[in-house]
């Protein structure tokens with residue numbers, strides 16, 4: 462008990478917590494509670510959560526309170542996203558607390574921060590940044606060596622240059638986790654990306670953002 466209390470101490474700035482359907486990843490379609498942490502030092506060209514980029518967005522909440530909120534909602538999947546969750550140091554304690562309390566926890570991270578200290582029970586989604594994102598230089602390539610079972614790679618593809626670049630990266634690093642290519646909304650059509658993947662026998666999956674197809678691209682809190 463004393464150990465548990467120690468691990469759950471601390472607080473983070475939370476932009477929002479809400480229930481939805483996981484719209485991405487190999488777990489797409491699962492009912493899910495999303496914990497969106499505030500703040501991100503990156504500025505990707507296609508970012509669809511600009512409201513969460515400021516480190517002043519949202520409100521400070523105790524880790525105990527966040528974990529209890531998520532537990533009350535009782536969804537089979539918890540996703541910690543942002544913003545960039547790992548930009549807040551206490552996110553490591555939050556992830557450990559959630560992993561101890563909930564059956565399945567995913568973390569979506571930009572890949573700009575070290576993932577090696579994330580609780581091993583958490584499934585990491587490493588969002589590799591392409592040239593089209595404008596943030597390619599922020600990729601910490603050491604993270605690829607820390608990927609394990611349950612983890613996966615996401616790449617948002619803005620154009621054909623991004624697609625070819627991403628295939629070169631996969632060829633170079635040979636990751637042993639699932640790789641999902643997602644068309645940047647409004648920049649590449651799903652049909653176009655599907656065609657490239659099929660033509661090249663690319664070792665990836667096509668990913669769509671189901672929440673945008675269900676509720677629309679501008680909807681928030683769903």
Ligand code: SF4
Nearest residue numbers: 501503505508544571
């Ligand atoms: S890393 Fe994510 S939250 Fe940060 S700017 Fe890029 S898309 Fe937006």
